[in-house]
Amino acid sequence: MKIAVLSRNPRLYSTSRLVEAGQERGHEMVVIDTLRAYMNIASHKPQIHYRGEPLEGFDAVIPRIGASVTFYGCAVLRQFEMMGVFPLNESVAISRSRDKLRSLQLLSRRGVGLPVTGFAHSPDDVPDLIQMVNGAPLIIKLLEGTQGIGVVMCETQQAAESVIEAFMGLKQNIMVQEYIKEAGGADIRCFVIGDKVIAAIKRQAKPGEFRSNLHRGGSASLIKITPEERMTAIRAAKIMGLSVAGVDILRSNHGPLVMEVNSSPGLGGIENTTGKDVAGLVIQYLEKNVSPHRTRTKGQG
Ligand code: ADP
Numbered sequence: 001m002k003i004a005v006l007s008r009n010p011r012l013y014s015t016s017r018l019v020e021a022g023q024e025r026g027h028e029m030v031v032i033d034t035l036r037a038y039m040n041i042a043s044h045k046p047q048i049h050y051r052g053e054p055l056e057g058f059d060a061v062i063p064r065i066g067a068s069v070t071f072y073g074c075a076v077l078r079q080f081e082m083m084g085v086f087p088l089n090e091s092v093a094i095s096r097s098r099d100k101l102r103s104l105q106l107l108s109r110r111g112v113g114l115p116v117t118g119f120a121h122s123p124d125d126v127p128d129l130i131q132m133v134n135g136a137p138l139i140i141k142l143l144e145g146t147q148g149i150g151v152v153m154c155e156t157q158q159a160a161e162s163v164i165e166a167f168m169g170l171k172q173n174i175m176v177q178e179y180i181k182e183a184g185g186a187d188i189r190c191f192v193i194g195d196k197v198i199a200a201i202k203r204q205a206k207p208g209e210f211r212s213n214l215h216r217g218g219s220a221s222l223i224k225i226t227p228e229e230r231m232t233a234i235r236a237a238k239i240m241g242l243s244v245a246g247v248d249i250l251r252s253n254h255g256p257l258v259m260e261v262n263s264s265p266g267l268g269g270i271e272n273t274t275g276k277d278v279a280g281l282v283i284q285y286l287e288k289n290v291s292p293h294r295t296r297t298k299g300q301g
Contacts, residue, residue, distance in 0.1 A: 001290060002028045002057050003283075005151045006076060007064040008035065014279075015064055019195075021279035025287070034069055038080045046082040060086045060286045063094060064264050069147045079159060084293040088286060089263050093241035097263040100143050101175055108216045110239050112232060113257045114177040115139075115250065116178040126164050133178045136160050143173040144155070148213035153179060179210075180257060183250040187212045187259060188223060190233035191270050191278060193285050197233050199274045200225045220273040233254045243289070244282060246270075 003022050007015040010031040022029040032050055039048045048055045061080045065073030077091040097103055108114055119228030120129045130138065136157045146282055154160035160176070167174045185205035190197045202223035203212035211219040224234075229249055236258045237245035246265025250257045271278050 001059040002030070003286065004055070004058050004061040004080070005029060005031045006034045006037075006061060006073065006080075007031055008033055008066060008069065012064070014264075014266050016061055017267050017271065017279040018064075018282060020282045025292065026292070027285050028249070031225060034065060034073045034076055037076045039076070041079070046079055048076065048079050048083070049070055056238065057082075058085045060088065060290050060291070061081060062088045062282070062286075063091075063096060064139040065143075066076070067098065068265070070095060086290045086292065088244055088282065089242050093210050094263045097240050097242060097245075097261055100141070100260065101173075103261055104175075105285045106239055107236055107258055108201075109263075110235070112236055112239065113252075113255050114259050115160065115180055115252075117261065118176045119174075120176075121168075123165050123168050126161055126168075129164075130160050133176050137179045137181070138177050140164060140167065141175050141177060141244065142167070143175060147293075148211040151211055153210050180250045180252050183290040185210050185212060188225060188229065188249045188251065188256075189265070189270065190225065190229065191248060191265060192233055192237040192242075192245045192247055193281055194243060195234055197225065197230050198281050199270050199278055200229075200233075201270055201273045202246070205226070214269050220269045222273060226256075229256045234257060236261050 005015055005018055015031060037048050037050050057149040063077050074091040074095045077087055081087055104114055104117055116133045117128045118132045137153060137155045138160055139151045139165055140154060145151060152163055154163055187203055189201050189203060191199045200223055201220045201221050203214060204217045205212040206217040214220060233247040236247045240261045242263050246262035248259040250259055267278050274292060
């Protein structure tokens with residue numbers, strides 16, 4: 001197969017591992033800088049140009065679209081879909097997953113366990129919003145945040161009101177969430193490919209921190225997940241329409257709660273902790289599923 005990897009940087013761990021795994025399995029791998037691909041959207045024959053040449057002959061595309069380039073990256077991916085190239089994850093599913101609130105609404109509609117979460121626009125509604133999520137301590141999240149930045153814990157009602165008002169004053173969209181204390185600063189990252197969790201790790205926050213993000217100094221270790229956690233992760237990815245996803249789960253007193261479904265999950269933490277060839281499994285998934293013009297939405301979403 002000829003496989004495009006949409007990525008801003010070929011030296012990133014995940015990108016280079018996917019290229020290596022594809023080449024090992026005899027495929028032609030081409031890294032395309034997402035922001036340097038350009039296209040004629042009005043043409044009868046959809047095309048993408050790159051460094052002065054049209055991109056041709058691709059069987060599959062692996063999107064590794066960073067949060068900061070979601071809009072343009074999804075447009076490029078949609079163009080690949082219109083050309084009949086098989087996407088590992090579809091553009092519609094990726095843009096859906098990048099909206100944290102929409103994602104939680106989709107998951108809750110299908111009965112997936114989630115932390116109690118509230119959302120409001122007017123500062124006048126803040127006190128009631130806080131009551132709605134069972135009061136302090138609580139978590140406030142910027143909707144556009146990633147890697148734990150913009151996730152704040154407020155221990156008292158007063159602190160929560162001040163922080164929410166400050167974010168609202170800055171015209172930032174936020175959500176307010178119950179704090180899952182019993183998770184003990186840990187979460188579980190389940191790496192889903194197709195209808196399987198192929199690897200899972202536990203991420204533990206450093207002492208004095210509640211955010212377990214590896215970027216915030218968290219540490220990763222092996223974990224055996226329960227059948228309920230496995231089923232929850234697979235369902236969450238499926239509801240989001242993602243073939244490959246990193247599903248982040250909190251262990252609560254009343255079962256697994258999904259925090260987030262990530263459409264470009266990093267390979268570094270999971271491969272290094274589990275020793276599994278996750279990149280190879282991603283390529284194998286493409287080998288089994290690739291076929292031209294198979295995108296459900298044909299880039300129309
Ligand atoms: P980001 O997308 O920026 O990583 P997350 O929503 O994943 O933001 O939150 C970052 C970290 O904060 C999580 O990995 C988890 O450890 C912790 N966290 C987030 N929400 C909660 C919550 N409701 N209760 C307890 N811990 C939480």
